[in-house]
Amino acid sequence: MFVLLRELQRLRRQIGLRPPGRSGSLAVRHVDAGSCNGCEHELGACFGPHYDAGRFGLSVAASPRHADALLVSGTVTTRMASPLRTAYESMPEPRWVIALGDCALGLTFLGDETELAGPVETLLPVDVFIPGCPPQPEAIAKGLLEAMDQSRGAKLGRRRLHL
Numbered sequence: 001m002f003v004l005l006r007e008l009q010r011l012r013r014q015i016g017l018r019p020p021g022r023s024g025s026l027a028v029r030h031v032d033a034g035s036c037n038g039c040e041h042e043l044g045a046c047f048g049p050h051y052d053a054g055r056f057g058l059s060v061a062a063s064p065r066h067a068d069a070l071l072v073s074g075t076v077t078t079r080m081a082s083p084l085r086t087a088y089e090s091m092p093e094p095r096w097v098i099a100l101g102d103c104a105l106g107l108t109f110l111g112d113e114t115e116l117a118g119p120v121e122t123l124l125p126v127d128v129f130i131p132g133c134p135p136q137p138e139a140i141a142k143g144l145l146e147a148m149d150q151s152r153g154a155k156l157g158r159r160r161l162h163l
């Protein structure tokens, strides 16, 4: 076990992955609204031991009620439109929406057009767009960190109001 952890540290040093000295956190609830699973694969890699997005304060929430941001992949299908809105409405405010991948952005789509409700932006207010088919784990981490910065700015602003 310790050998594996040492090896992991060595690999991180080798590829130059170090925490950039930022603070804060962002809990993300992911919803697959009609993806081919390619975006999910890269998202898994982003939170896996190689890229380890958790070291930046990013985490995956099990419920939208515990999430700061909703991360949506895939062109939204007609069947997923309502569950997606329900997930969004269950989140505490302030909340952020991140569209993951070209399908979610409306740049491409999978399946039968008659069964698609449209890109995420047609249903929810999107704050961060992460293009790519699929986006690379680095691009996903960058988009999530952008949302984290936005949320931190909003929280600081709210705190100033209390003063």
Ligand code: SF4
Binding pocket: 034, 035, 036, 037, 038, 039, 073, 074, 075, 100, 101, 102, 103, 104, 110, 132, 133, 134, 135
């Ligand atoms: S953007 Fe590409 S990888 Fe992601 S769901 Fe669409 S087709 Fe699949």
